Amino acid sequence: MKVNKFLITLSLSVFAGCVYASKPIEPIMVTIPAGSFDMGDRANQEAEPLRKVTLPEFSLGKYEVTVSEFRRFIEATGYKMPNTCHHEISSGWFTRTATPGSWQNNSINTSEYQPVNCVDFKAVESYVKWIGEETGLPYRLPTEAEWEYAARAGTTEKFYFGNDPEQTIACEYENVADLTGENVHQRDSGASFVNYLNAGGKSNCVDHAGYASIVGMYKGNPFGLHDMMSNVMEYTADCFVGELPMGGHATAKECKYRSLRGSDWHRNAKPISWRPMRLADFDAGGLEGFRLALDGKRTTDSSSTQIFAQELAQAQQREQQRRDAATPNPNPVTNVQLDKVDGVVILNWDESQQQGVQSYRVYRNDAPGTRFRLIAANIFDTQFKDANADFHAYEYSVVAVRNHEQSDYSELVTTQAGVTAKIPGRIEAEAAFTMSGESIRLKKTSDIEVGYSVTGRGGIPAGATLSFQVHVAQSGEYQLSYRVSSPRNTKGFIVLVNDKELTTSQIAETGGWNNWQTQKGNIVYLQDGEHSITVKSLDNNWKLNWLELQPK
The missing domain is CATH 2.60.120.260 (Galactose-binding domain-like)
Known part of the structure; x- marks a missing residue:
């Protein structure tokens, strides 16, 4: 009797899937060697005082915990998650109040392999406790000192990839506020990183992600950790205090504020010493996530870890193929000139010589130093007339468009305010x-x-x-x-x-x-x-x- 190899393979696959589904997905870990480092930053008051911290060997998640990993916890425990979240974006960025949305259904994540968000700290604590009980390993959140030591990975500059004063290489290593994000958010909600203080503006590069990215899509730091300074901010085990805690670790039975480390897709590259925080009872948000730590070295990877690593690698490969196929953004428009005739603002600029540039868009802010707002699109020549400008001073910028992707902003031109x-x-x-x-x-x-x-x-x-x-x-x-x-x-x-x-x-x-x-x-x-x-x-x-x- 012939054996149907396909049926055997399918049966084994289903069996493995059932076994796999009953277990936690243990994180892919990186062993962080014991050592000492200078924790803190004299240029940041909240990161003072600078002090020497010595740490034993420990392990840290190579990636932030993903939606896929968190899903196992929900399915196994039936944990009641918040059904509202600070995730929706308008022209003024995040709404002031939480709106319907959850860890698996929000406006930021579209993949099982993006970092889980819309989780509050209680849910994070419950996840950590569950995975520890299920595996018998004392998984936990990293302390602030462990996080900073691992993020620095033996480097001493502003970022682990150097000082990058113009933020032109940050996108090779991290998912930050960039030209891709500016395109996406202007399109989706009219929001802009430019002149937005909370974001600090945008980095001068392209990272191909408008929101949170599939984990591990960018170069790792010298320890082999990914997304340490972006994607989502990460909860730590510490309470937040106004300055760095002695020994780099602050705990209490009840914290008023929780300490997070790292930045997110919503901001430009922040230094390793940057210390965000949240109220301990903060509602779930679209910018907060976490990764796991473990004392010592984990010697083996579980079967769930190995299978997850294979699935993640496939998701990363598909995403990289998408990014490789993307058309580069066109170059900025040059020589924008402004004139005002009978109350009408007239803009003229040089025609783009790049192949495939199809049209232009004009942006204007409501006052100098405020965020840009799109006022005209589908302009097919090199002139635009704004008859809706009043006595205020305005700043204008023109962008070129190719395959729905726009260039960076041109040099600004400004009207003079009249009687206000x-x-x-x-x-x-x-x-x-x-x-x-x-x-x-x-x-x-x-x-x-x-x-x-x-x-x-x-x-x-x-x-x-x-x-x-x-x-x-x-x-x-x-x-x-x-x-x-x-x-x-x-x-x-x-x-x-x-x-x-x-x-x-x-x-x-x-x-x-x-x-x-x-x-x-x-x-x-x-x-x-x-x-x-x-x-x-x-x-x-x-x-x-x-x-x-x-x-x-």
Whole structure:
């Protein structure tokens, strides 16, 4: 009797699959040798003090834990996961509140081999406990010290691949905010990395991933670990404290904040010393994941590990083939010129000489230093007229398009602001024709009204200035009002007219950054005509939406 080899192979495959499905997928591990290193960074206050840390040999996951691995935990335990997550993206990036979405169904992951996200810390703890009990091995999260030691892998520069000051090689090693992501997010939601402080802008390279990537698609560090500084931020075993803990490890029965390490696809390359954190009870998010650690060296790989490694390699190969087949982004548009005729902004630029460039797109921001917004697409010649520009100053950029992929942005061209407000009336914060001060920027307001507010790291910094061009219709006394938010009482600001001090206004605590109030200042006298009004900050911890001057 002949034996059907196909049926035997199929039966064995099904049998192996059943056995495999009943077990955890143990992580592919890398042995990290014992050693000492200088932990921390004098250039980062939260990464001080710099100290020598010595660690014994341990093992660390070669990759971040994937959706496929996490699925075994859910199927085996029936663990109740959150059904909402901070994962959906709009033009202002992530929504303020969690929306329907889960570890297996969210707007970021599309593959079983991407790092699992939309997991809160309780779920991470439960996964770690489960895999330890099922395997008999004391799997755990790495400490901050272990994570940094493993990420540095014997290097001492900003990144394990060098300092990379222009961030031109980061995409070879990590999945960061890049030109691919800029293309994808402008297309999907109108979001931009450019001038987005939380992302730090974008790296000047192409990594072929707009969201989280299949793990292991980029070069590893000298220890052979992948995605240590990107893809998703990784929970550690430590509580977060304001400076590096003694010995590089901080634990407590209850943490107010949890320490994470590494960056994610949503930001440009961050230094190894960067220390993000989350509230201990933070809702599940689209940027947080984890990898596992183990004391000592794991001597053998389980059958589940070996099978997973084969499946992952196949997924990586398919993804690499897709990336290899992608058409390179076209070169940036050159020689963009701006003119303004009868209130219409006219842009002209040089025609692209690259083969396959099909059209152009024009981007504009609502005020200098804010994020780009697409205002025109499918432009087939080298001129564009913007009849919807008002008295604000705008920045424009033009991109070339080939096979639906756009170039990087051209050099910016800027209109000059005219009269930004008529008095009596309101002066919107985004109408400033100049802004100065460390970290000062415009941001979509959280107030009930649309538009922008002025803020910075810790609010508008002391010494910052905002200048506006106004036209006063009639000489007289005017009541000054201002729409602000502040978590505490502040010294406020000085108002100068034509560089001469007019009045000082204090700001009362409003109940928090997102609680806005209209507060009144002094009554001031203004001469009719056109004037420059400057607001000079005397303190930090406040944000401004608008000023208003109405007749007394």
